[in-house]
Amino acid sequence: MIIDGKKAAADLRVTLSKAVSELKETKGITPSLTVVLVGEDPASQVYVRNKVKQTTEVGMISNEIKLPASTSQTALLAQLAQLNNDHRVHGILVQLPLPKHIDENVIIAAINPEKDVDGFHAMNSGRLLNGEAGALVPCTPQGCIILAKQQLGHDLSGKHAVVIGRSNIVGKPVALLLLQENCTVTIAHSRTKDLAQICQQADILVAAVGRPNFVKADWVKKGATVIDVGINRIEDEKTGKTKLVGDVDFAEVSKVCAGITPVPGGVGPMTIACLLKNTLDAAKLSG
Missing domain, CATH: 3.40.50.720 (NAD(P)-binding Rossmann-like Domain)
Known part of the structure; x- marks a missing residue:
């Protein structure tokens, strides 16, 4: 038997769409995801397009920040600090892989764990290990x-x-x-x-x-x-x-x-x- 991931994903998106509507109505909050893309890797561009499309389809706010491959690590960290401090942004995703001159571990560690929707931050890893509620899981x-x-x-x-x-x-x-x-x-x-x-x-x-x-x-x-x-x-x-x-x-x-x-x-x-x-x-x- 083939386990149909497309159908399972579609079913989950229906459930999420209803939950997003409920959150808007009860708390006035519209979930917002910002994706940061550094460089022009073709596969990454496809992934980001799909993420943006599906985010909006379930009623969430989707933002995309495109930075040139020459972007310095310092500049990327500054961009993340700005997103961390923006209360309108609930989820931050930095599309991997990054250009070779940028240390992925440093970038992941710089994302606010509460907004780390990839679930890669060490704090979220630790919460998963301890079985704690509130962990954002990969x-x-x-x-x-x-x-x-x-x-x-x-x-x-x-x-x-x-x-x-x-x-x-x-x-x-x-x-x-x-x-x-x-x-x-x-x-x-x-x-x-x-x-x-x-x-x-x-x-x-x-x-x-x-x-x-x-x-x-x-x-x-x-x-x-x-x-x-x-x-x-x-x-x-x-x-x-x-x-x-x-x-x-x-x-x-x-x-x-x-x-x-x-x-x-x-x-x-x-x-x-x-x-x-x-x-x-x-x-x-x-x-």
Whole structure:
């Protein structure tokens, strides 16, 4: 069974649109998201356009700040300080990657944690680790949990989840979210021994390793739920054109698992929808 991320994202946007209307009516607050784009990376420009479009579709205010690639780190920090101090701005997102002369860690640390809708700030990471209310959680991991529940139901208690990948953006936070859902969680990575055998134990397998078609059918337990976070661009042998594939060999793994997210059309659409959810949550906290 294909787990339809597009439909899940559309359903979430409907829910968010209603919540935005309610917040306007009850508190007079319209959630506002500002996206900062430095440089002219083509992929980043596409991502930002999609974010701006979907933000306005759910009734939020969308602002976009475009800065040249030559922008200094000092100038970008000054721009963020201005946004931090603007009470009309509820969410701030700096589109990554940044030009090489700018330290991403410094920039992320400079964003007000209450407006950090990417959920990358160390304070939000700490709140997630401690299970505290009010944490703004990274968007892709949120989407992974929603899609897993779409397949398995609301209660994931007792499931064995294996996460391949230990990044701060996906691997670690999705593992923490799965722990909060009372799963037994194993984090695997590039140096894990007997990786295939470990994956075979998973009721829920989350692949976030950044290697095209890395997870094979004989790695997956029959009836497992597979969440493929990978986005890899490779050359299609038949056409010679590039195409997007995940970290999972979809054609083979889909024959043995009970549910799998496709690439594209799986986790990707959920990421932006969860970004909008974080913006709404940040607006509520501001009121």
